[in-house]
Amino acid sequence: MENLPVIILVQPQLAENIGMTARAMMNCGLYDLRLVSPRQDHLSPKAVAAASGAEEILYKAKIFAATEEAVADLAQVYATTARHRNQIKLVYTAEKAMQNFDTLCRQNVKCGILFGPERTGLQNDDVALADAIINIPLNPKHCSLNLSQAVLLVGYEFYKCRTDIPATRFITNGAEIAPKEKLLQFFDFLEKELDECGNFKIDEKRPRMVRNLRNIFSRPQLTGQELNTLYGVINYLRHPHKN
């Protein structure tokens, strides 16, 4: 079984938020949920409905009476809190914190993240149990987050460490970008048609117009099929109604 961070909700107030947390965890590929003295039943119909397909996380969730018990088997624990506490501690952005946890989990260090009750956030004594504080960078004028959204943002940062999706892709649905040879043939065709239509009648402007057109049709990275579409379009424009 892969070693992944544990999500620990301390005294969550609303069953719906526990359910939404389970959903957010599954979105991010996290499965181990611990609840410290939840105020409502995490298996209530409201919680299960809010989990929206992630009920198995609720069914497997473990309940603890105190935060100390919930973190007992973990070696690294970070606490999420938006407010500065009167404590001397390391503070990581969510991104950096999850990069740390990604590294630690790969070394089989058991890691967990504490989230406080909806209204008050974590108590100072719970924060003191943690090795570091996680700060989620958000608009300081309006940084109150729903509990499950905080879990989602932190979990998302962990998931990003584990995914290798390239930042930029060009999806072509199996088609290939046309080789330059095909594109140059299309340029020749287009320029010949435009010559015949008198588009290039001012000789000294021709080279510049040709360059402009070549730039326009180079940028889209056309596939062979798309070039054929453009040949058709030009033919129809040149010879309307002809089939």
Next chain:
Amino acid sequence: MENLPVIILVQPQLAENIGMTARAMMNCGLYDLRLVSPRQDHLSPKAVAAASGAEEILYKAKIFAATEEAVADLAQVYATTARHRNQIKLVYTAEKAMQNFDTLCRQNVKCGILFGPERTGLQNDDVALADAIINIPLNPKHCSLNLSQAVLLVGYEFYKCRTDIPATRFITNGAEIAPKEKLLQFFDFLEKELDECGNFKIDEKRPRMVRNLRNIFSRPQLTGQELNTLYGVINYLRHPHKN
């Protein structure tokens, strides 16, 4: 007025989701909301309650009859969609997409992000209006997101581009980490006390034990006040009940 990305919800179904979107936008410092044919009233009590302090975004939201009208004044539009479409298009991760938008907004290019209806997502014709697709990297086995959560994750990536919070901070609440001189004085004191207590009775082990202790008390990056706390602790241990 700073140029920031516009959030465009196409045919949102639930007023509550529009309100939660406004809240997520304010979390991320985004304020311009556009709604294309919303199915429920974005100023209903449910929507305003869900906005939870971000009502001004709802009041200022603009309503459009068609996606084409909502994007008319924008120069770059990206579409969020989890599914691959049968379209030949650039796909950016949310992080890369918002890095692009950050750059473009600074160049005063007006940018917008399309989000589709809750159940179906964007229609292909709406996706075709976009310059690129945004993919939010999430667990492929469970990637369905609440509408406002999708807005939150994309907005969060934009906010991250605009914030300069360091990835790692050590908060000391104004206290300063003790200079090495103070730490070395503390080591001398501790080692002298331990010598007197017979802790270092095996001579050849002394250097190693001293190094271990110095490592233990170097790692926490102690402040002057914390060193005083430790002096006190050691004195109490050595001379119980004495004051």
